[in-house]
Amino acid sequence: MDETKLVRMANDIARNFAAQRHEDAVAAVADHITMFWEPRMKAGLYAADRKALLPLAAEAVALLERGAKVPSQTRATRFNAADESHRSDGA
């Protein structure tokens, strides 16, 4: 996969979460990549030049590489089979 494009995509995600509290923003970027990126894309991002990543994106990637579990940004709807906290997304 084109690593330049993957870095740009990760940075776009980071820029759009940047206005949140820092800790929340890092978790949100990490969660977004977890929930929407195919493994090849994640692997390509992990292999990309970290210097090209915005600091927020780099922190999120580091979080993911450590295998940290991040909270889901999108809760399940009550129309779905949800758990007690109204989630069906495994979070």
Add this chain to the structure above:
Amino acid sequence: MGYESQADFGTPEAAGTPVTLMIDGRAVTVPAGTSVMRAASECGGSIPRLCATDSVKAFGSCRLCLVEIEGQRGTPASCTTPVADGMVVHTQTPRLDKLRKGVMELYISDHPLDCLTCSANNDCELQDAAAQVGLRDVRYGYEGANHLGLATDTSNPYFDFDPSKCIACSRCIRACDEVQGTFALTMDGRGFASTISAGQAGDDFMASDCVSCGACVQACPTATLNEKAMAAIGKPERSVVTTCAYCGVGCTFRAEMRGEQLVRMVPWKDGKANRGHSCVKGRFAWGYANHRDRITTPMVRDSIDQPWREVSWDEALGFAAERLKAIKAQFGPGALGGITSSRCTNEETYLVQKLVRAGFGSNNVDTCARVCHSPTGYGLKTTFGTSAGTQDFDSVMAADVILVIGANPTDAHPVFASRMKRRLRQGARLIVIDPRRIDLVKSPHVEAAYHLPLQPGTNVAVLTAMAHVIVTEGLADEAFIAARCDADEYGDWAAFVSEVRHSPEALEPVTRVPAADLRAAARLFATGGNGAIYYGLGVTEHSQGSSTVMAIANLAMVTGNIGRPGVGVNPLRGQNNVQGACDMGSFPHELPGYRHISDAETRALFERDWGVTLDPDPGLRIPNMLDAALDGSFRALYVQGEDILQSDPNTRHVAAGLAAMDCVIVHDLFLNETANYAHVFLPGSTFLEKDGTFTNAERRIQPVRKVMEPANGMADWEVTQALANALGLGWAYTHPAEILEEVARLTPSFAGVSWERLDRVGSLQWPVNAAFPDGAPVMHVDGFVRGKGKFVVTEYVPTDEKTGPRYPLLLTTGRILSQYNVGAQTRRTDNIVWHEEDLLEMHPADAENRGLKTGDWARLASRTGETTLRVTVTERVAPGVVYTTFHHPATQANVVTTDYSDWATNCPEYKVTAVQVLPSNGPSDWQESYASWSEKSRRIVAEPAE
């Protein structure tokens, strides 16, 4: 069913308190406000009439519907006389007989008596009325002054206007005014010289403002306005109610048939999305179904530089299956994927995603919503908890302030636009946020209170500035927020939007929207009563598409405009079944019902039902598939009913990605542009040739019913099943009802949906389950689906696509009324007369600077590519902005668009491309090379190759 005209009660339905009266000795109870005519119709009577029809208000001009009412003098017209409690009405008396005969004599004395050869023979209300009143003689003769020599206007491709048959009832004029809202027709002249006129004197229908919606044709009681197809084929003998396959409004029609031949599509009065109205596409543009370009025989070829070889279904499916198996064996399941079609039925899209997940073994399934409304799915699920609009279309009739942002409903969703215009004519206020001066900004009897002509790409800045005004001026609905939304998140968001940098004044240099106008618009939205937001692809197709959707949701929540009729967030969906395709699990990260693929419990549900193990990781989205194709890890694609080469951005990149694959299977009606890069072509079926369901923009699931046999021999769901079985999956569906039953079994929000129930009730708006047994016209009534509404901070992040000295203009792309998406269907109908080519709209100042005038050829170039097309100079676009459509493959506007995309969903940024426009005298290099390639790629050899 056999042929029977739709019931016509003469005047519109009323909604008052019950009133009981006597009509011809029978007690009748109807709502107050009902006309005597309608009351008589509802109890089975039929008062003769000519100028009355229940789609328009009573007019009282024909004097045929006279009645006698005890205690009242004279013979009032029943159409304009409202019922009253205790009223005693007589519809049939000697006095009335005489009066009606006299009126009919006058009509018939100036009417061509060619009934046996008339195209409306046996389908003519004048004929019916003459029979009803027992007309046997015309005392005046037929030799006097008359209109019989007037020439027929045949300029419209779909219907003729024969003024010699006109009875001057004004039903056409009133339908154009009241139903369609175009006001194209008028009564020219007075008295005996009265004639219907389209536009100015001397204009024919084609030269007028007529938008060919067909409302006038439907309202005409004679053959004055009559469809050419009806004249050519004859009266229908049966009809089938089905759902239109064009835009996301989801109009229902009666397909009126003669044998296997479609005679006409008549909007169904009981259709809850369209309420008996239609547009030029749905009503008339169905000729593509029998177009000579249609491919009905499967074809294969070893490589894309070879001509196609016509083969049997077995051979084509075997060829495809062998290639797919070989690729999977060598490169793994991640090398295979599919694209579902938003033009196909729910059942068909469900099967394609099932084939990819259960057969190919990957989650590499995506749909055209990727390039249109994927940000809607993300944004509304995040803020409200559901990936769907909140209202039904009827809701607009209770709106007081209507905010339209990034949508052009009169062109792209015309039937809904007509209802919106009706509400605006009743007094609702309108705010338009759009770089272009779309028709809604100012059209007959409609004018926006505020038009905010923002710089393309600044939606988030404008919406945040509106929120700034609402919060800082104390206009927020604090009670709603406290009761319904997450307080902490609201606090963070309110503090964010209150920052001075988000004020209209601070953002004016960015948005180019006058701060005073923006403030006034924000105040109106917050204080003007029920506020409803309608948006389209001008919101989603940006690098901040998802942020804009969430900013819209924020705006609705902060003003308390959620959870009742007249308010809400309403995405206007592009294609007919975008909502349904998304509902059915067409996204690579979601199973049907928007449940994430990583959820083990949901996955287990499908694994048990399908007998397979599912990949727990999200799959590739369309642009990711193309990127992966270029690095060699994605090699096979099954595309049902989409033309990604023409519709997706950066055409050269799409072409390179497709060309890099070993097996591209195109399943379509025509050899579309994507098929130029395909190895297998599987013929598709039209919406007229299959059963199933579509789900429209209001979450309304509606039946699609087969009215004729598939020309290719199989409905699309059968083709997908045959491909699945060639791969050894052993599917055995015998009807789409069984597929829908599987969807309902596995998807809680569809639990109460079945083919039988839809057949019976007509439509259902999901969710349909224990909590909402009859569906939900309005969502989030008592609470948000996700629990508390989530305010999301939406920082304005400017796009990376910048104008500069080399590319000083911003290109934005869109659609027009007569064409649909890539034009595969509408270009193959007579709609082509309205739009033969894509044109580039340009402001007079920009055109002047470049020495361009309307009709000149121009080279449109971006950092991505270039094309040529002709210019039309107009003030609809602001200086610095140009606009075109993407309906024609010869233009390929997407050669120019970039691969910048929405940060959350990869929805392409179609609406912002930096371009330069210069005079040109010929096609671009790409156009020439592509035309040559396309011609070569479409070759078909008659005999199988040795």
